[in-house]
Amino acid sequence: MSTKDYQDLNNVVLLNSFEIDKKRYRVFYNNDTLIWEKEKSNKSKISIPIHDVISVNYPKRKNSSTTPSPQHPAFNSSPSINSVEIQNNSSNNVEDFRCFTINYAKRCIDPKVQDVGSGSSKKSCHNINNWRIHSITLHNNDKYIIKEWHDTLSKILNSLKRPRKLLLFINPYGGKKNALQLYEKYAKPIFQMANVDVSVIISQRPNQIFDLVMQQHLDQYDGIACSGGDGTFSELFNGLIYRKMINEHSSSLENNEQLNIDFDNIQTPDIPCGIIPAGSTDTIAYCMHGTTDVKTCIIHIVLGQTTGLDISSISTERGLIKFYASVVAYGYLGDIAFENDDYRFLGPRRYEYVGFKKVVMNRGYDVELMLLQEPESNSPQGNENSNVCDNEQETKCYENCSICSKPKTYNNNNTPEIKRDGESEEKYKRITGKFFMVNSANISCACERSPSGFSPYCHLGDGYIHLVLVRHGSLFQNIKLLLKLASKKGQISEYPFVELYKTKKFYFKALNSNSEGSLTDSTQPISVGPSRYTSVWNCDGEVVQDTDVVVRSHRQLLTVYRRGAINEEAVESSRGCCCC
Template sequence: MAAAIIPVTPAMNASSLSVSECETIEPSVLSATFFIRRKEYSVYLDAEKLVWERTKSKNDRNSVLIENILAIKSQVRKSSSVSETQQNSHSSVETDTPSNIKQFTIFYAKRVENSSNPNKWRNLSQTFQNNDIQVCQLWIQTLQRQISEQVARPRRLLLFVNPYGGKKRALQIYDGIVKPIFQLAGIDATTIISQRSNQIRDFIMTQSLEHFDGIVCIGGDGTFSELFNGFIFRTLKDLGYDDITNVDEMPKINDKQLIPLGCIPAGSTDTVAYCLNGTCDVRTIALNIALGQVNGLDLSSVSNQNGRLLKFYASVMSYGFLGDVAIESEKFRWMGPSRYDYSGFKKLLLNRGYDGEVSLLVDSFANDPLKGPECLENCPVCETTDEPNQMTVIKNTTEIIDDKCNNHERVNAIDDENQPAIHIDIHVMNAKNNTKENTDQCQYVKTINGKFFMVNGANISCACPRSPNGFSKFCHLCDGYIDLILVRHTSFLNNLRFLLAMSSGRNCKITDLNHVEIYRTKKFSFKPTGIQTGASTFNLHSSRVPISNSNDTKHSSVWNCDGEVVLDSDISIRSHRRLINVYRRGMFNAQKDAVVNKSEANIPCCC
């Protein structure tokens, strides 16, 4: 028989192959009978999945995708006097002698069924027994080859552990959950325990990273921010950009050349980890990393009033209430995560408003931030490769170019002192035909003046266990847009309603509140009005903005950037699509799961 890929059918199963055929043929389909817990099962393997079905009961059927198999280990089958529990234990004797192999165990990840959170996964194992040594040898070789072909899986990881974040359980999380999973998957992890602020950034900025397939941190949002800021600035530095004074001139970074970054939650809120995986379950996220579940992620850049790039953020940039909470909570770090509740309650009672001017780029190509779809696993919005915006912005023009943009007059909409004034100053033309046609494709800058309780630029939905819907439920991870949430300064009760809607989202959503507005934009800027702010200097070798000596009067605030404080008030923010690759599977997609289950139901019987 010639060496070729030959399907193994029920009429010619693996047990009928000769030794020479087992060594030369790489079958596209394998079918054989194995014993699982002393019961006979028909087992089927192709390039995508492994299925095992009870021979005498069609209701007992299980399957796992090859991409979800962590490892396979061959074992010597013990005598029948040995208990079944001992046979399936990890203490089973392993051997390098193929002639002794009569069983093997697969270790795989599976989504937790009938769970309150369908995004949770668990690592399981299953042992297959067969007295035919040739059959076991063929199946082991085929499975090992298929696992080795999962090229996205990391083999060498650089792992940072922040033992001081959140409830200070990062070391326990690593030793008890993460390390065993990585060892099972055959991952060589170089572990560094951080002892000071910016140590992670300093290491990434100065050390060689070429030997690593990915970089992961165990910590909170601030730890992950330090990681990806160090990584991006290191990449820019390698490209010859030590200091960027215009973010629009930042070089294009090829996302396929960037090694993936990962965040295992061990912080106070863990917003980023929750949005990337739909859960803060450590075991689930460790499995996603071990299996090489990689996708892109937008980052947003922050520049000061002089245009100098300060840093990037992944979750939210918030001015006002959350900024005050961030800077106030620094005094109470000894309280752990409870410091945010305490500081938040104090600031809520003050009910401060902050005068400012927001300018945002309105883009008719953007999806409606108040409507779906949600960003789920294999999101079609995030997977599009083309840039939706084909418009050219014309600044300071006085010519009417697009009728839909109405006219170039300054439009003031002021109902009372708390109602922001809205100005439209910039018009556009269609970049392709340079005419007034296609009036649906309109892009312009809207300027809003007013008094705000909060100004939030959400790079992701910002959902977390304490706020299931986050700031913007329909915000996407990789679409190149920011959701700008403006919360006007009104009454204490309205602010309380807003916070309650954020925490529950059951009886009331923030979009139902009259004093909340949500815009989807590629970039926006903010500057406080009625106060004087001092300018800070920027140092590329620091991921945090230095404290500046300012003459701010009361009722000025600071920015909360991924849980860290940025003291520059006058800033510009821009979204950068797919700036980094991250380990994430995405939120559970019920429709996709139904399609997978339906396809598995159509698998032909292998007995």
């Protein structure tokens, strides 16, 4: 579409009267906003941004193809308004139509409010971050008005940057093993409504998604997604990033040269990706959207709005191990990940069983960490508190986050980032001790079981890792920690045995009886699984045996389909209360 066509669409103004649910309404479109209100009252005014409109359809003949109607489980069903079934294409004779249907998505801000013609169900939507699809049918006896509205809105929707051809991987073995059923019940009808051409690949083995992403021709797709848990999503974005790195160094690989990774200049993959949660905890989806609601995550994919997501890497002296999106954890969570596979027959319950077992064992591990400090322009050299997170001054990551929206060339203090030519200019903070758990959080790691997560103030796109260090102590201390993680109130950093740091890079070394000294004068031997002295790393649910590692944050390395969560407390307070 030419620039002139875009300008013409931006200047479009539509105003006509329609019948909606047997009542007369004024319907108005301008400045990317669709508004309808009763002709004799302004109290029923509804305003929808065009970016939240999914599709515009003519009604279909009763004997036409089986496209899902609003009575499908993916929609809010109501028999009163949408007796007209929806047609996804406009191949029928326009002369016969005296109505058209607008399908749009909306947050469940107030579950008690019923939209006119929206087909809202009587069931309340408890999470305000959940989205639902609504539909409204507009009637007018003038067929030319119907055609003008339908064609104009369709052109505007087609001009938006949305996935038209999507590659979707489905892992039928993860979590509750219901990814295929979720696709058929929810994803397929929504993709059909949005006119998204979906190519589905069902994975049959671990790391198959990674291999396929590396091998597939992706030029024909403008979006890629997966249905599964955090491990499935990890396979997907690791494949995308590795693919990008190999393409960037194709000339070196053709000459049989080793792939040398410049960790400061890893390029962002060209294709955005999304996730349809079907795992056990679905931490990544929860942090991205504020919910693990399947319909919500699908809606964000079809609406096509994207943001950058931080991805961190874990590596050794030998090279890169992998990238992760949620957390890499040593100690308690590492021990759980290592033993989990032995209890897969328990399903998601295995996490509770193995977790309780490891809490009772209460192992502690001697470690040493070296945290990269901020440049001198941001924190004085030698300042011991330069990496400490002050939660009183921190803000949580919500939709349109001002911190994550800063350009990549600026840090959180609005000052330009200093480019460093060598490690000699980098200043490090040394931390040693015996720890029950060491977590390097790339996101808050919140989920339905832990609403606040390890670090509630960890942002999704600011380029920082939050290190959560839990000192080894008593069994009672560990129980207090886990109860606080499961609570909606407070956070674990309130406890004196929990330390929270923020950094862009850190070195880690496990200290044990077989290896003494510091990071600078010895190399930790690789052990097979946890021992009395060493643990393993839990990297997005996968086990990493290497103990001595380097972890780096790569700001907004991945482009994902998401709108972002909203502040539930602010919404609740804005509603106010009535004591009448």
